[in-house]
Amino acid sequence: xxxPPPRSATAPATRLPLKPGLITWRLTNVVEVVxxxxxxxxxxxxxxxxxxxxxxxxxxxxxxxxxxxxxxxxYSIASPPEDRHVALTVERLDGGEVSPYLTDELxxxxxxxxxxxxxxHFVWDVALGGPLLLVAGxxxxxxxxxxxxxRAAALGNAGPEARHAVPARLLxxxxxxxxxxxxxxxxxxxxxxxxxxxxxxxxxxxxxxxxGFRRRIDRMMLAEVAWPxxxxxxxxxxxxxxxxxxxxxxxxxxxxxxxxxxxxRFGPTGGAM
Amino acid sequence: MSPISRGFRGRPRSEVESxxxxxxxxxxxxxxxxxxxxxxxxxxxxxxxxxxxxxxxVARWTWDEFSTLPRETVTRDIHCVTKWSKFxxxxxxxxxxxxxxxxxxxxxxPGPFVMAVSDxxxxxxxxxxxxxxxxxxxxxxYNGEPLPPEHGGPARLLVPHLYFWKSAKWAxxxxxxxxxEPGFWESLxxxxxxxxxxxxxxxxxx
Numbered sequence: 001x002x003x004p005p006p007r008s009a010t011a012p013a014t015r016l017p018l019k020p021g022l023i024t025w026r027l028t029n030v031v032e033v034v035x036x037x038x039x040x041x042x043x044x045x046x047x048x049x050x051x052x053x054x055x056x057x058x059x060x061x062x063x064x065x066x067x068x069x070x071x072x073x074x075y076s077i078a079s080p081p082e083d084r085h086v087a088l089t090v091e092r093l094d095g096g097e098v099s100p101y102l103t104d105e106l107x108x109x110x111x112x113x114x115x116x117x118x119x120x121h122f123v124w125d126v127a128l129g130g131p132l133l134l135v136a137g138x139x140x141x142x143x144x145x146x147x148x149x150x151r152a153a154a155l156g157n158a159g160p161e162a163r164h165a166v167p168a169r170l171l172x173x174x175x176x177x178x179x180x181x182x183x184x185x186x187x188x189x190x191x192x193x194x195x196x197x198x199x200x201x202x203x204x205x206x207x208x209x210x211x212g213f214r215r216r217i218d219r220m221m222l223a224e225v226a227w228p229x230x231x232x233x234x235x236x237x238x239x240x241x242x243x244x245x246x247x248x249x250x251x252x253x254x255x256x257x258x259x260x261x262x263x264x265r266f267g268p269t270g271g272a273m
Numbered sequence: 274m275s276p277i278s279r280g281f282r283g284r285p286r287s288e289v290e291s292x293x294x295x296x297x298x299x300x301x302x303x304x305x306x307x308x309x310x311x312x313x314x315x316x317x318x319x320x321x322x323x324x325x326x327x328x329x330x331v332a333r334w335t336w337d338e339f340s341t342l343p344r345e346t347v348t349r350d351i352h353c354v355t356k357w358s359k360f361x362x363x364x365x366x367x368x369x370x371x372x373x374x375x376x377x378x379x380x381x382x383p384g385p386f387v388m389a390v391s392d393x394x395x396x397x398x399x400x401x402x403x404x405x406x407x408x409x410x411x412x413x414x415y416n417g418e419p420l421p422p423e424h425g426g427p428a429r430l431l432v433p434h435l436y437f438w439k440s441a442k443w444a445x446x447x448x449x450x451x452x453x454e455p456g457f458w459e460s461l462x463x464x465x466x467x468x469x470x471x472x473x474x475x476x477x478x479x
Contacts, residue, residue: 022477023462027276060356060474062297063278070275071283072297072356097284097299105280113275118475120461121309241306245423248311258311258393265307 025062025115026050031085032108036181041103042078042089045112050086053077055146056123056236056264059088059116068167073098076142076238076266077117080150081125089181091139093146122264126154128234131227135217135247137173137239140266142180143169144238148196152189163195169233170197171225173217173243175204199225214254217243219250229255238264289465293350294358295469301357308421309457313392314422322411322428324376325448334377336427339360340413342367342375347410350432351440351471362455364431367413369404373445384449388456389430392443397456398465399432400438408434436467436474 026047034042058076077266079087092103106112124147132151134144148168155162164200174180181202190198201221203211213221227233235256237247244263294300317336324332334342346365352358373383385475387404389397403409412431413420420426425442432439438458459465464473471479 023475025275060297062275063281064275065281065283066277067286069283069286069289070297071281071299074355101278103283110279113278118462121458233383239337241423245312246307252311256356258313261311263306263308 010211015086023115023118025113028086028114029206030108031107032112033103033106036089039092039103039179040089040188042087043090043102043106043112043115045088047086051117052122053086053117054120054125055080056143057119058143058148059086059114059118060065061088061098061102062113062115063101064113071098074118075102076143076146078142078149080146080153081102082150082153088226089139089145090143122236122238122262124150124234124236126151126166130168131138131231131233132166132168133226133233133235134168134170135172135222135226135235135237135239136170136216137243138175138179138240138266139181140237140243140264141172142238143264144180144236145186147236148186148189151196152193160190160194163193167195169199169225169227170195170209171199171217171221171240173201173203176202177207177210181244197225219253222247222250223254226251226254226256229257232257232260235261237261238266241265292361295352296472297474298352298356298358298469301359304359304362304424305355305357307353307355307397308423308442310393312422315392315427315443317427319327320427321445322323324372324381325446326381327384327449327451328382330381332376332381339367339428343371344413345367345410347431347433349431351433351437352439354436354463354467354474355468358469362433363416364410364412365414365417366410366428366431368407369409369411369447370407372411373405373471380447384451386450388450388452388454389439389443389444390446390448392445395441395443395457397430397439397441398450398454398459399435400453400466403432403435404447408432414441434468436464436469437465438463 028047031046052267059075062072064070074260075088078089090102093099136144185200191198206214237244244247244265320336322334344365348363350360387399410431430441430444462476
C-alpha cells in the first residue's frame, strides 16, 4: 500500500499508548517451555526490544521450514505487562501444523519469530476499573489470565482496599480437572485475594470428590456466578465459538449491556468444547 | 530474512494449493466465527437497510422491499486476517452495484469513500471503488440457506477481495463519505485497506 493509513498522522497520541506504526517481525529467544497440562505448554520468551503490551492482546508467530515454506498463527499473551518476559500459552491441536511444533519440539535456547502486540479491543487494565467478569472455555483462559495477573501485579502492593475497588470473578469451563490451565496459580490467587472469585466447571468425568459445577456453562450458571447487570461489569468472554455464542447471548438475556460484553474466539475451527 | 525454525517441516506441500493462498494464510474447511461482541438479533419486521449520502439524504428499504431486489449467486475464496482462508464459498446476495443504482434513482449522491455500519455499531471503511464493478454484495444466503445470525444474518456485506473484517456482519447501512475515516478495527491497529495479497494485516504494513 502506497498511502499510509490516515490515523497514524492524525490520531491523538493518547489513543496510541504504545509505539504506533509498523508491527515488525522480531526474533525472540526461548527462555524455557513450561508444561501446564498434558496438552498445553507456556513459552517464556526474552524479547530485547519489546514495546510493551496490554493484557488481552496477542501476537503472530511465524515458523520457517528449510525450503523457505512459512506458516503463521496467532497466540494470546499470557503474561502481564509487568513481567520481564513475554509468555505465550499454546494448546496442542492434534493434526495442527504449528501448535504441535510449539508444544512438542520447541525448547529453551531456540529462537522464535513473532510480531505484536496485536489487538486493541479485547484488552483490559486496572485503569478501566471493574467489576470484572471473565468467562473462559479451555485455552480461552490465556488472555483472561493476563488480565488477572495484571490485576494482581498492579494492585498487589496497593492493599485490600484497592483490590476491592476492582473486584473480579472468573468462570472457567474445562473438560477435566487435569485440563485446567494455571490451576494451582488460580487457586493461590483466589486464596490471597478475597476480591477475586474463581469458579470452575468440568464438562467431562469430574472425579468423585468434585463438588463444583459439572456441566457446560449455561444461563442458570451465569445468573448464579456473574455480577448482576446493575453492577455494570466489564465482561470478557474467550473460548470456542459455541461457548462464546452461548455465554454472550445469555448475558444479554440476563440484562447485561451488549456493549459491555467483549468476545474473542480461538482455534481455527471453533470446535465444540 | 527469517531464520529456519529448527525441526519445523510444515504440512505436506501437496496440500498447499500454490497460487491460491495469500501470504501467511492457511486453508480451513470449517467456517470459523469471529466477532467482537454478542450476536445481534433483529426481527425482520424491524430490519431495514439504508444508503446515506454525504448530506442528509437517505434511501431506505424494509426487509420485504430489500427481498425484491435482484440477486446474484457468487462463488469466492475468502481470507480472514486471523490467517484462515476458505475456498469456493457460495453466496447469494444483492450486488452493491444494483443497490447503489437503486439509491441513485432515489437521489442519493455517492461519495468517494463508504462506511459500512452494522446493527451492533460495528463499522468498516472502504473506498467506493472497492464496492463497485462487481466486487461486492449484500449477502443474504450462504450455501443456499438464509445467512445464520452468527455469520452475520440476515444480511452481511461481502467484499471477498479484502480481508474478511471488511465484509461487515449484520450490515444495515452504507454511508457515503467525502473523505476516508477509519472504522472499528481500522481504529484499533488493523490496516486501513486490508488487501490479503499484499498481506496488509496491521496498521503500518506495506
